[in-house]
Amino acid sequence: MDKIYLDNAATSRDKAAVVKKAILNYYDNIGCSPGRGGYEDSLKAGRIIIEARNTIADFFNVDNIKQIIFTHNITYALNIGIKGILKKGDHVITSTMEHNSVLRPLNRLEKNGIIDVDYIQCDQKGRLNPAKVKAAINKKTKLIILTYASNVSGTIMPVQEVGEIAAKNNVYFMLDTAQAAGVYGIDFKKLKVDFLAFTGHKALMGPTGTGGFAISKKMAAEMEPLIEGGTGSKSDQETQPNFLPDKFESGTMNTMGISGLKAGVEFIQKIGIEKIREHEHKLGKLFLEGLKKIPEIKIIGPANLKEQVPTFSITAGDRDLGQLSFELDEKYNVMTRSGLHCAPFAHKTLGTFPAGSLRFSIGYFNTIEEIEFALNALKNIL
Amino acid sequence: MDKIYLDNAATSRDKAAVVKKAILNYYDNIGCSPGRGGYEDSLKAGRIIIEARNTIADFFNVDNIKQIIFTHNITYALNIGIKGILKKGDHVITSTMEHNSVLRPLNRLEKNGIIDVDYIQCDQKGRLNPAKVKAAINKKTKLIILTYASNVSGTIMPVQEVGEIAAKNNVYFMLDTAQAAGVYGIDFKKLKVDFLAFTGHKALMGPTGTGGFAISKKMAAEMEPLIEGGTGSKSDQETQPNFLPDKFESGTMNTMGISGLKAGVEFIQKIGIEKIREHEHKLGKLFLEGLKKIPEIKIIGPANLKEQVPTFSITAGDRDLGQLSFELDEKYNVMTRSGLHCAPFAHKTLGTFPAGSLRFSIGYFNTIEEIEFALNALKNIL
Numbered sequence: 001m002d003k004i005y006l007d008n009a010a011t012s013r014d015k016a017a018v019v020k021k022a023i024l025n026y027y028d029n030i031g032c033s034p035g036r037g038g039y040e041d042s043l044k045a046g047r048i049i050i051e052a053r054n055t056i057a058d059f060f061n062v063d064n065i066k067q068i069i070f071t072h073n074i075t076y077a078l079n080i081g082i083k084g085i086l087k088k089g090d091h092v093i094t095s096t097m098e099h100n101s102v103l104r105p106l107n108r109l110e111k112n113g114i115i116d117v118d119y120i121q122c123d124q125k126g127r128l129n130p131a132k133v134k135a136a137i138n139k140k141t142k143l144i145i146l147t148y149a150s151n152v153s154g155t156i157m158p159v160q161e162v163g164e165i166a167a168k169n170n171v172y173f174m175l176d177t178a179q180a181a182g183v184y185g186i187d188f189k190k191l192k193v194d195f196l197a198f199t200g201h202k203a204l205m206g207p208t209g210t211g212g213f214a215i216s217k218k219m220a221a222e223m224e225p226l227i228e229g230g231t232g233s234k235s236d237q238e239t240q241p242n243f244l245p246d247k248f249e250s251g252t253m254n255t256m257g258i259s260g261l262k263a264g265v266e267f268i269q270k271i272g273i274e275k276i277r278e279h280e281h282k283l284g285k286l287f288l289e290g291l292k293k294i295p296e297i298k299i300i301g302p303a304n305l306k307e308q309v310p311t312f313s314i315t316a317g318d319r320d321l322g323q324l325s326f327e328l329d330e331k332y333n334v335m336t337r338s339g340l341h342c343a344p345f346a347h348k349t350l351g352t353f354p355a356g357s358l359r360f361s362i363g364y365f366n367t368i369e370e371i372e373f374a375l376n377a378l379k380n381i382l
Numbered sequence: 383m384d385k386i387y388l389d390n391a392a393t394s395r396d397k398a399a400v401v402k403k404a405i406l407n408y409y410d411n412i413g414c415s416p417g418r419g420g421y422e423d424s425l426k427a428g429r430i431i432i433e434a435r436n437t438i439a440d441f442f443n444v445d446n447i448k449q450i451i452f453t454h455n456i457t458y459a460l461n462i463g464i465k466g467i468l469k470k471g472d473h474v475i476t477s478t479m480e481h482n483s484v485l486r487p488l489n490r491l492e493k494n495g496i497i498d499v500d501y502i503q504c505d506q507k508g509r510l511n512p513a514k515v516k517a518a519i520n521k522k523t524k525l526i527i528l529t530y531a532s533n534v535s536g537t538i539m540p541v542q543e544v545g546e547i548a549a550k551n552n553v554y555f556m557l558d559t560a561q562a563a564g565v566y567g568i569d570f571k572k573l574k575v576d577f578l579a580f581t582g583h584k585a586l587m588g589p590t591g592t593g594g595f596a597i598s599k600k601m602a603a604e605m606e607p608l609i610e611g612g613t614g615s616k617s618d619q620e621t622q623p624n625f626l627p628d629k630f631e632s633g634t635m636n637t638m639g640i641s642g643l644k645a646g647v648e649f650i651q652k653i654g655i656e657k658i659r660e661h662e663h664k665l666g667k668l669f670l671e672g673l674k675k676i677p678e679i680k681i682i683g684p685a686n687l688k689e690q691v692p693t694f695s696i697t698a699g700d701r702d703l704g705q706l707s708f709e710l711d712e713k714y715n716v717m718t719r720s721g722l723h724c725a726p727f728a729h730k731t732l733g734t735f736p737a738g739s740l741r742f743s744i745g746y747f748n749t750i751e752e753i754e755f756a757l758n759a760l761k762n763i764l
Contacts, residue, residue: 003423005414011634013413013423020409027402027589031395032387038719039711041385041395072454072591075611075633083608101611101633103620108610111621201634207409209454209591209636226465226608228490229457229483230724236736238485238726239493251457251483252393252583254591257639329421337420342612344620354618 003333004370008202008363009151009179009311010337015205015264022263023207026256033252035232045255052262053245059265060196061187062214066244070212070258074178074199075101077213080248081174081195082106082145084223091140092117093133093171095157096349097126097150100342102176106145116140122349125302126155134165143172148180152346152357153301154308156180163192172219178202179309182268183277183364194219203276203363204268206261209254220244227251276364283362283371284310290375296382300350300357313350313357316382321358324381332377336360385715386752390584390745391533391561391693392719397587397646404645405589408638415634417614427637434644435627441647442578443569444596448626452594452640456560456581457483459595462630463556463577464488464527466605473522474499475515475553477539478731479508479532482724484558488527498522504731507684508537516547525554530562534728534739535683536690538562545574554601560584561691564650565659565746576601585658585745586650588643591636602626609633658746665744665753666692672757678764682732682739695732695739698764703740706763714759718742 005013026048032039034046053065062068071077082105086092094102096119109115118136122128133144144166149156159175166173174195177186182203188196193214200210215223228240229250241247268276284305291297291314300313316324325338339356340347347353360374387395408430414421416428435447444450453459464487468474476484478501491497500518504510515526526548531538541557548555556577559568564585570578575596582592597605610622611632623629650658666687673679673696682695698706707720721738722729729735742756 007414007421007424010415010417010424011413015413023405023409027405031393031397032389032717033392033590035392035719038707039389039717041717042389042392042719072458072636073633076454076458076609079609079611079632099612100617100620104610104622104632107620108606108622199634207636208415208634208638211633224490227458227461228486229461230481232724235482235722235724235738236726238482238489240486240490250461250486251455251593252581252590254454254589254636254639256590257636325420335414335421335423337417337424340617342614342617344618356617 004374005335006360006374007335007337009361011201012205012363014365016267018263018267019205019260023256023260026259048255048259049253052258055262055265060214061189067214069245069248070253073211074197077197077211078102079105080226084226086115088114089140090115090142091138092143093136094145095120095122095128096345097122098147099151102145124351126150126153126350128157130158130161133162137169141171143174145174147176149309150346151179152313152341152343153350154311155301156308159191167192183280185273188214200261205264207257210257210261280310280362281305283366287371294379300352311361313359315357325358327381328377334374334377386756387717388742389717389719391743393583394587394745396747398649400645400649401587401642405638405642408641430637430641431635434640437644437647442596443571449596451627451630452635455593456579459579459593460484461487462608466608468497470496471522472497472524473520474525475518476527477502477504477510478727479504480529481533484527506733508532508535508732510539512540512543515544519551523553525556527556529558531691532728533561534695534723534725535732536693537683538690541573549574565662567655570596582643587646589639592639592643662692662744663687665748669753676761682734693743695741697739707740709763710759716756716759
């Protein structure tokens, strides 16, 4: 058996064949920078960007393609959102299950005396009670930030309820979809999101160097751009254009990467997101059942696919999890990720700080055979 | 004849064959996210990043590979530098030949009442008198920002002199190498640079989605990171690590792009930067001689390769330059870029605002035949 990749929560190693084809098409046949006007191949590059915006707007149910902004990765997107909207005196609500891409920007603003933050305590399975979010809102609350699902325990957050609470209280709602987009249907309008951050290179199957956000017009108007520069528009002005998407997109786009991302999302749309989820859930259930039969293993988080995405964290008594991950790779070619997964508060919430956990994360291209093989490998080592 | 690409100042459409090979090697054989520790393929991805840092540190003569930071593009690099170092009350000196990637961030900070900026007036050929820079320094001057060469007229700036002035006056020196790196030898230490911003996808021949900066340890220690998040290091802390390169690199790296960039820079090192410059200068001289023989054409800028890089801007009497660019592409497959090139102050300096210019920019893969063909195309249209 080939190498078994169970680190899909970090990046999707395996992509649809159309993704490579799209990358090579840009590389071999276009290669130019998008331009407003200009020569034909530059227009072709521009069209790829427009079509990609269109595909992603459709995918997340966003009204206007101008509301789709491309960035380097989702961390950049979250920083642009957090640091662009928050002003002196603002109050922010988030959960104890967030990633460092949310915690660290918030921490900076808090330390600099700009904002106050309430971290809503989640339970030991990583679950959030939306009533606690509601109770934390005060007159200064500007923003609620929530992950769709934890990158440690896979726990799915009550995003619909929190979206409703945010909307009713006239607070912006920022959603981190890193661990869910491409497997779970995420509806920008239905979830009442103002800022939907997405990563391109995980379940959306794009290459590295892609990601971005969808943004409500209201929030976009209030935000300051964090990154400014050449946009190819209003080049007569030394100030950043105030319209979308240019307000938040500066410098040469990653047209090669975006070509691949567009193809990845189109692949998902073609297969159908329900079918993708069904497949991943089938493997997830099989994996969970197997894990439960290994007495040494403790599953961190809900341990059921009604409450989580197919990303599983475990501990194994006193076993060093870095060593366990190493042995899985070394002896069985099974790739996993151990440690704190850039989410210290989540591990504190789940009771796995500071030792961390060993994480297995399933992707669309995993098979039943691979899951069985990984379970056997675990059994043999323990 | 194939299409003739003369928009190398925007991006290098043609790259060395090794660049594609490196991209595909990552895509086909690795595909994973770099990780500290973990499985073998993740380590392989990490090694690519380390080797790329090594290659670029060597290329720009930077002491320690940790001083090399990768970003989405050079615009992100400049924003991270400008917005990270400048504090309330600081004074900045720059030239009237800068790109919007410098002007727009400065303008934001100026408008927000944080900094004061002196824009040193260059002459009608885009040349800067370094004595004016020296004279503008005051007690509050924190930073001097200068482009190595104009993206409009190609004018080369007195970077060595300005670097000396900055160093003597204990002012940070930020150099925008977008139009020169890969063709001109740029020595971080010799030029006394504190922040060297580079683009990956122009003459360095990397793919889109690459760029970054080299930074002095002193400036790095004083800067705040603009983008924060997961670094794979100090994951137990909700604050950004304070060491290089992690302080300024968050989220998933563009490992695929960086693989290509590394191969591009290695290609340049193998050929030799002098040989690359010699070839581009030969074509540039030929092009200039040809341009001078077309009476309708006015060359903007120095019009000699001792004072400029092989990027040439022209006007042609009352001709609409957008139309001229379109005809060159439509009738002769010659790709150029007309307009203001995201540099309004430069065009004001050069006397070409607001109509702009038509720009021809030469790259290593252009040939004598292409230059002759482009000149004939111009003659035929005019």
